[in-house]
Amino acid sequence: MSTNQFDKKSEAWSALFSEPMSELVKRYTASVFFDKRLWQADITGSLAHAEMLAAQGIIGAADLASIQQGMAQITSEIEAGGFEWKLDLEDVHLNIEARLTQLVGDAGKRLHTGRSRNDQVATDVRLWLRSEIDLIIPLLGELQGALVDVAEKNVDVILPGFTHLQVAQPVSFAHHLLAYVEMFSRDAERMSDVRRRTNRLPLGSAALAGTTYPLDRERVARSLGMVDERGEPQVCQNSLDGVSDRDFAIEFTAAASLCMVHISRFSEELILWMSQNFGFVKIADRFTTGSSIMPQKKNPDVPELARGKTGRVVGHLMGLITLMKGQPLAYNKDNQEDKEPLFDTVDT
Template sequence: MPAASSSPSHDQLASKGEAWSALFSEPMSDLVKRYTASVFFDQRLWRADIAGSLAHAEMLAAQGIIAQEDHAAIVKGMASITAEIEAGRFDWKLDLEDVHLNIEARLTQLVGDAGKRLHTGRSRNDQVATDVRLWLRGEIDLIHGLLRALQWALVEVAERNVDTILPGFTHLQVAQPVSFAHHLLAYVEMFARDEARMQDVRRRVNVLPLGSAALAGTTYPLDRERVAKTLDMEGVCQNSLDGVSDRDFAIEFAAAASLVMLHISRLSEELVLWMNQSVGFIRIADRFTTGSSIMPQKKNPDVPELARGKSGRVVGHLMGLITLMKGQPLAYNKDNQE
């Protein structure tokens, strides 16, 4: 008689939360679990994940794929989960890997089998692609507002300085006199282009991959256009392989963000130069500067220096994303967790 196996059963594995446990005879190493889990940084997607899930559930019920009672239970459960997360009472579990499984597991705890039916016709591959797009769309809208406020702030300073004259430079050599207002409005033009680029990127971000499933779609009669309309998206991804693996929109955003930071860095460089005692064009208010512990005569432009420095981080992320994507075959790869 063969010795009894000490390995856990498939049922035991499944009870621990591994959604892929059917072919496995031992649990994941704790080291691998920590290395591959994303929940402690992708939990920021929770609002997008719940919004996408609610739109998906509404469509499943409308298509008769799940019962209306299941839909009602899902809506009620998601409301409870939202309240828990907002109150800081949600128990994020490393064992559940990511934001999607954490929310789905809690939903199933709250509403039973209806929570399991929510995942009908979708995969975590198209789910995360949808979540990132929804989250990024919101971030772009926030950045749009900030860019608009920055332009208005520059215009207000320009209006007060139409008659303020300073030297204009080429090659950093004195060239011709210009109005300080005219100089500031050059940056308004730059940030206006940045705003337009962000809106252009937003159109390509705002497309729905949900329904692509793992990579090849699903036999369930989904109404993807209905979900896109519910989520206020402009259309659906036409190819399922591309839908789950495309991150061009993220690279485009990083490129647009790099240009924003390039312009911020240029403006910061001028503020640092203008504040130097040898130039003396401007004074920066004390509340926006720092001093020296041993040289009391110094007032340092730390804020523009840091803004100039942070541009390197954003440009670095652009290079990182391009490198991340350049070697990936179709379709989804775990690299994209990065």
């Protein structure tokens, strides 16, 4: 292929380019195979944006209906496992937009009016993380409840309390467990606080400097539930900051790191307590492993692995802080690297 004959329709931004992107660069810069988990957030944000565009008279009612119909079909395809994710389309956003345009024609192209992928991805990550925090907080509550249940059954069980890992004073086993209830309570509070700052809308910032279209950002924020405790819409106030801010991801990973530190401390105590030197507790066989050469051993693999995974999450925190520390305003491609550590932190 000559350098002046490649299909410029294949790239959304290629009008000034005289040759196609290198296959190596295409693979290196693509994110679709890890950011496709944002698909629900992407569709939710796009539908709220489309409804606002129609309400503002920027697109017609017929376009809105087509977009809604197309997005419903795309949702069904993804849920059924029949959606084709294409490397050539780089990320989750372009994959969905291309399929929408294929289904509904020019209405699919008009969906992108007044927005950029920069503010789109920032919105998607916030929506996704908000939903994950909403799952994590109740799980912390369940963990606290389980510890309280065990504590209630062991109020009269006495074990040595330690300082410097030296026997210090006798304490109730229940009292010891309730110390962790306090730790996980603070973790839940931190998650709630992170959620509040995550729940702000960058959409409408466009690429970095806003748009001349008469957008109603507050309407979109309300549609997406990005409101404060009084129901007031929460939007990012500065467009440069809106597209480039990843504080919320760092804050979440910091809160998750502290939570993992508490899990690690508890795991360390379980490991010590079940050792022959202590003999305070027994961990059920279904949560332990044995040794092929030393049959007398019962290994606390689960708490050991939880203790080990703490380093993984703390490492992601360091990675995200390092990712952001040298970036000038506004958006930079570096920010593609925020997703895998954030996703893995949530999963862990």
